[in-house]
Amino acid sequence: MKICCIGAGYVGGPTMAMIAQKCPDIEVAVVDLNEARIAAWNSDALPVYEPGLQELVEQRRDKNLFFSTEVKKHIKAADVIFISVGTPTKSYGIGAGQAAELGYVEGCARMIAEVCEGPKIVIEKSTVPVRTAELIKSVFEGYEKGHLFEILSNPEFLAEGTAVSDLENPDRVLIGGDSTETGQKAVQTVVDIYNRWVPRENIITTNVWSSELSKLVANAFLAQRVSSINAISAVCEASGADVDEVANAIGKDSRIGPKFLKSSVGFGGSCFQKDILNLVYLCEHFGLRDVAEYWRQVIKINDYQRKRFTQKVIHSLYNTLQGKRVAVLGFAFKKDTNDTRESAAIYICRDLLEEGADIVVYDPQVPAEEIKALTSDKVQIASSAEEACDGAHAALVLTEWDAFKELDYSAIYQSMVKPAHIFDGRNILDLDALETIGFKAYGIGKA
Ligand SMILES: NC(=O)c1ccc[n+]([C@@H]2O[C@H](COP(=O)([O-])OP(=O)(O)OC[C@H]3O[C@@H](n4cnc5c(N)ncnc54)[C@H](O)[C@@H]3O)[C@@H](O)[C@H]2O)c1
Numbered sequence: 001m002k003i004c005c006i007g008a009g010y011v012g013g014p015t016m017a018m019i020a021q022k023c024p025d026i027e028v029a030v031v032d033l034n035e036a037r038i039a040a041w042n043s044d045a046l047p048v049y050e051p052g053l054q055e056l057v058e059q060r061r062d063k064n065l066f067f068s069t070e071v072k073k074h075i076k077a078a079d080v081i082f083i084s085v086g087t088p089t090k091s092y093g094i095g096a097g098q099a100a101e102l103g104y105v106e107g108c109a110r111m112i113a114e115v116c117e118g119p120k121i122v123i124e125k126s127t128v129p130v131r132t133a134e135l136i137k138s139v140f141e142g143y144e145k146g147h148l149f150e151i152l153s154n155p156e157f158l159a160e161g162t163a164v165s166d167l168e169n170p171d172r173v174l175i176g177g178d179s180t181e182t183g184q185k186a187v188q189t190v191v192d193i194y195n196r197w198v199p200r201e202n203i204i205t206t207n208v209w210s211s212e213l214s215k216l217v218a219n220a221f222l223a224q225r226v227s228s229i230n231a232i233s234a235v236c237e238a239s240g241a242d243v244d245e246v247a248n249a250i251g252k253d254s255r256i257g258p259k260f261l262k263s264s265v266g267f268g269g270s271c272f273q274k275d276i277l278n279l280v281y282l283c284e285h286f287g288l289r290d291v292a293e294y295w296r297q298v299i300k301i302n303d304y305q306r307k308r309f310t311q312k313v314i315h316s317l318y319n320t321l322q323g324k325r326v327a328v329l330g331f332a333f334k335k336d337t338n339d340t341r342e343s344a345a346i347y348i349c350r351d352l353l354e355e356g357a358d359i360v361v362y363d364p365q366v367p368a369e370e371i372k373a374l375t376s377d378k379v380q381i382a383s384s385a386e387e388a389c390d391g392a393h394a395a396l397v398l399t400e401w402d403a404f405k406e407l408d409y410s411a412i413y414q415s416m417v418k419p420a421h422i423f424d425g426r427n428i429l430d431l432d433a434l435e436t437i438g439f440k441a442y443g444i445g446k447a
């Protein structure tokens with residue numbers, strides 16, 4: 001069997017590397033139009049940073065895992081084609097700011113229809129609005145090749161920073177297909193691939209629409225939990241309760257559960273906001289305005305949480321940041337990734353720059369040019385947390401990198417302007433210990 005995955009991004013690369021690892025008899029080609037990205041996948045400096053990914057790729061690369069820009073050649077040769085291209089929020093025209101941009105998915109469908117001559121299984125790996133399979137089918141029918149293709153939905157649930165372990169040990173794999181005989185045969189083919197390492201009871205099969213919708217709903221529920229605990233963090237600050245104590249107390253209830261209750265500067269990443277906006281747009285399209293409004297609130301609270309954090313920094317620094325050095329520790333949207341898409345740090349830095357702050361950023365994985373491109377050329381980049389904090393009025397922890405827990409905060413305090421302020425936007429530091437050193441220390445949801 002030959003697999004081709006179109007899109008060598010955060011999903012396509014790691015997902016296909018895992019399939020290649022678990023199925024050494026299957027030839028897996030990951031193709032992309034972006035030459036630099038493919039060159040990076042073929043080098044020692046992969047375009048995606050994930051713990052364990054370099055080793056995984058090196059084990060299978062050029063054996064049964066290939067990264068290539070020869071998109072058409074590999075599509076033509078494959079039995080199974082995954083579409084794993086971006087589906088960002090549309091920025092123009094009808095649905096701007098909400099609907100998913102499906103141009104890349106349509107582009108893939110057209111390319112598949114153009115080059116394929118025999119039957120193929122085409123799989124939506126990208127996160128798409130419900131009923132996108134219909135769009136793909138319609139493109140195929142336009143080429144009079146509709147009969148050649150079975151279209152399945154197999155959304156990806158990996159989280160960045162833990163992609164390799166999520167792929168190795170997924171909570172579930174979801175495969176949606178038509179109830180026709182050929183549809184069910186295609187579903188079985190894909191079940192058999194995952195079943196090499198995922199127990200059959202963890203592989204769920206549904207119809208295509210349920211599978212497409214479940215992906216959006218999973219992200220909406222996860223983001224909703226973060227917004228819920230972040231909303232409560234404001235109540236904690238006003239009332240003297242501690243958000244980590246509240247999260248622990250409610251999380252012990254097995255009906256609520258302990259995960260995804262970490263209060264923060266707000267969720268980031270390429271998926272949560274985009275997928276909720278997509279759900280909101282779908283609801284409005286179906287005339288379900290109240291439902292749309294319900295989910296929109298999850299994003300509103302996230303915006304509120306970021307603004308609340310920035311305002312706390314400004315107020316604590318005597319309402320002026322003009323000429324004050326502010327150290328930003330962490331720029332990625334979460335730890336253990338180099339991804340900055342929709343990172344809360346982008347918005348916080350931009351707001352602090354508006355206030356006239358001199359910002360110095362340190363992140364262990366994000367390239368300097370990227371930080372500057374997302375904020376301003378005026379932003380300085382430090383090569384260590386200590387260097388960023390040297391001479392600063394305030395330090396802001398915006399990503400929960402483990403290394404930030406181990407810093408020598410006494411030495412850092414000595415190097416900062418007094419009174420030295422520290423704002424822990426991830427609740428990873430011991431605020432009492434920092435206060436003992438002499439810092440004015442603030443957390444999220446802490447009185
Ligand atoms: N990032 C995640 O953690 C994650 C997790 C689950 C699902 N998803 C979903 O998976 C999809 C991909 O996300 P990503 O983060 O990997 O995106 P990405 O932007 O990192 O990668 C997409 C790649 O597709 C390539 N591409 C676009 N059109 C192409 C074409 N016609 N031919 C060949 N290559 C083409 C682009 O050059 C790009 O390299 C999205 O729908 C996203 O919502 C992402």
Ligand SMILES: O=c1ccn([C@@H]2O[C@H](COP(=O)(O)OP(=O)(O)O[C@H]3O[C@H](CO)[C@@H](O)[C@H](O)[C@H]3O)[C@@H](O)[C@H]2O)c(=O)[nH]1
Nearest residue numbers: 156157158159160226260261262264267268269271333334
């Ligand atoms: O208790 C929590 C958990 C997460 N976050 C933040 O929420 C964002 C998203 O985190 P996470 O979900 O761990 O990472 P993603 O890579 O965005 O993964 C989400 O989005 C992917 C893309 O759709 C899905 O595949 C995953 O299942 C889903 O978890 C990050 O900014 C986190 O810092 C919190 O603030 N508090």
